[in-house]
Amino acid sequence: MNQLALVTGASSGIGFHIAQQLAQRGYDIIGVGVSDRILELPKRISGVQVIPLRTDLTNRNQVNDLWSRIEELDRPLAVAALNAGASLGGAFIDTDIDDELNLLELNVVSQIILAKHITRHMANRRSGRILITTSLSATTPTPYESIYGPTRSFMYSFAQGLREEMREHGVSVTALLPGATATEFHDRAGMQQTKFGDNSWKNDPELVAKLGVEALFDGRDHVIGGDRQTRWAALRNKLSSEESKAKRFSKDSKPSQ
Numbered sequence: 102m103n104q105l106a107l108v109t110g111a112s113s114g115i116g117f118h119i120a121q122q123l124a125q126r127g128y129d130i131i132g133v134g135v136s137d138r139i140l141e142l143p144k145r146i147s148g149v150q151v152i153p154l155r156t157d158l159t160n161r162n163q164v165n166d167l168w169s170r171i172e173e174l175d176r177p178l179a180v181a182a183l184n185a186g187a188s189l190g191g192a193f194i195d196t197d198i199d200d201e202l203n204l205l206e207l208n209v210v211s212q213i214i215l216a217k218h219i220t221r222h223m224a225n226r227r228s229g230r231i232l233i234t235t236s237l238s239a240t241t242p243t244p245y246e247s248i249y250g251p252t253r254s255f256m257y258s259f260a261q262g263l264r265e266e267m268r269e270h271g272v273s274v275t276a277l278l279p280g281a282t283a284t285e286f287h288d289r290a291g292m293q294q295t296k297f298g299d300n301s302w303k304n305d306p307e308l309v310a311k312l313g314v315e316a317l318f319d320g321r322d323h324v325i326g327g328d329r330q331t332r333w334a335a336l337r338n339k340l341s342s343e344e345s346k347a348k349r350f351s352k353d354s355k356p357s358q
């Protein structure tokens with residue numbers, strides 16, 4: 102029987118390519134998404150067993166229910182890619198607080214709940230690999246996406262700390278930090294009137310997923326997801342002040358009208 106991998110946000114973008122590449126490596130896939138299109142995943146990925154589980158990760162009961170359904174499979178989880186996430190563009194004084202609280206549930210709370218179950222499960226078997234998709238936005242203030250960046254910083258720091266804890270349990274944790282990537286992400290965030298609204302200049306999600314999956318199997322602590330320019334931007338963020346990074350980011354994220 103194949104080994105089993107969980108991928109959240111597997112119906113589109115980076116998560117779909119992570120799922121596809123894990124399938125190419127012979128893993129059966131549990132794919133999670135919020136809309137009905139996750140049910141199409143078995144048709145889009147062939148050669149392995151694909152189990153689509155529709156779950157709204159902003160809802161804590163559904164997150165716990167997702168884990169129960171995974172446990173009912175009674176199979177060890179070899180890989181878990183916590184990848185589902187979203188953003189919300191616009192000035193903080195204009196954005197809706199309920200939308201922002203939902204973003205925290207999806208980008209942070211659901212990931213911690215799943216990580217709690219997954220780390221205990223993997224530690225019991227003294228084996229497993231966890232990939233956490235955060236963002237290059239973890240390394241900069243993100244004006245006009247003011248809640249999103251901090252959710253990615255949280256997950257990046259969480260991944261690095263968890264990695265150290267899980268080492269003695271035989272489980273590795275890797276963070277993937279994509280730069281801007283050509284998916285549905287910025288459109289869903291309502292950022293059409295910004296530089297991020299244009300997908301033509303962004304990284305290819307297949308490449309970003311490849312870098313993440315390779316880093317996962319190499320047992321690396323993190324990898325920058327993107328091309329040379331993205332790696333350069335990551336280096337520049339290390340060397341710049343928070344204030345100058347905030348100014349630079351707002352040039353791309355501030356709506357033009």
Ligand SMILES: NC(=O)c1ccc[n+]([C@@H]2O[C@H](COP(=O)([O-])OP(=O)(O)OC[C@H]3O[C@@H](n4cnc5c(N)ncnc54)[C@H](OP(=O)(O)O)[C@@H]3O)[C@@H](O)[C@H]2O)c1
Nearest residue numbers: 110112113114115134135136158186236281282284285286
């Ligand atoms: N694109 C970028 O520029 C970029 C840059 C840096 C980091 N990232 C990170 O990469 C990750 C994936 O983003 P992406 O660019 O691939 O975005 P995407 O194309 O919009 O895909 C998002 C995925 O998450 C799922 N999802 C959204 N809300 C959900 C919910 N409430 N419950 C369960 N699943 C939900 C979606 O499912 P449905 O299809 O069913 O809606 C979809 O599968 C995110 O964590 C993001 O922070 C993206």
